[in-house]
């Protein structure tokens with residue numbers, strides 16, 4: 001099935017990036033938020049990203065304009081009635097995601113693919129929000145931040161996801177220039193199951209005073225050739241998001257390497273969520 005019209009629900013860090021890469025690949029994108037100013041802000045953020053590319057001589061101004069012209073911001077969920085693919089990238093919370101999917105189930109065409117950009121919540125649990133006829137086309141489509149830069153898409157098959165849906169998403173990912181890995185529907189899927197123990201261990205080493213945040217990050221950057229150290233990566237992802245994923249993993253596996261460190265709980269409790277609030281394990285000029 002050819003996917004040409006994409007409805008992206010959620011215009012935040014992940015949603016705006018997901019909208020951008022689809023529009024850049026020639027798709028017609030509707031970017032939805034219940035509050036129109038947030039949908040428009042997401043589209044403006046894409047404009048800013050594209051403008052930086054123009055400034056570096058990597059994108060023609062005419063291409064920037066053409067990409068932006070393919071993105072419509074909306075606060076009207078009924079616009080999903082036109083979609084070949086619906087991608088949901090709203091807050092990582094079961095209740096928020098399931099209530100949105102139940103609404104989308106009522107408006108989207110029967111043939112649409114339903115892709116959730118969850119980073120850890122069970123696909124079967126989310127697919128339970130839509131009618132049974134829809135579940136074969138319900139799939140996890142996990143992008144990585146920054147979406148325009150990171151070349152991976154993790155596809156997660158629920159127990160009802162069919163081969164046609166996986167094939168359609170593989171074809172689309174190739175058009176977006178992304179490589180696909182496939183995970184079973186297990187807590188944290190593949191990438192976050194690998195990543196979270198690393199972030200947690202770095203936090204525990206910091207908490208115990210084994211080294212400074214700067215040295216822990218330099219150790220991974222210089223000694224392991226990681227682009228970012230684990231504490232700066234946690235700040236970049238968002239400490240609330242990291243905590244949510246660790247909780248899902250710990251609840252799912254009940255193993256100590258997934259237990260959220262006390263310092264993470266404390267920082268989130270104090271409202272220090274990393275880059276987006278200006279403070280996490282590091283501080284960020286605002």
Ligand code: CAA
Nearest residue numbers: 049052056058119143144145146148149150192227228237
């Ligand atoms: N949005 C769009 N583009 C961005 C960007 C952003 N937020 N940040 C950087 N870029 C682009 C830059 O424009 C630049 O593009 P060009 O090569 O075309 O010029 C390119 O990325 C490199 O940027 P910089 O040179 O400014 O900086 P850098 O070399 O330090 O790279 C980085 C920045 C790409 C973010 C790099 O540090 C990196 O790869 N970090 C690790 C990111 C990572 O691990 N992401 C996965 C997080 S886990 C996740 O997302 C899933 C989950 O469920 C939690």
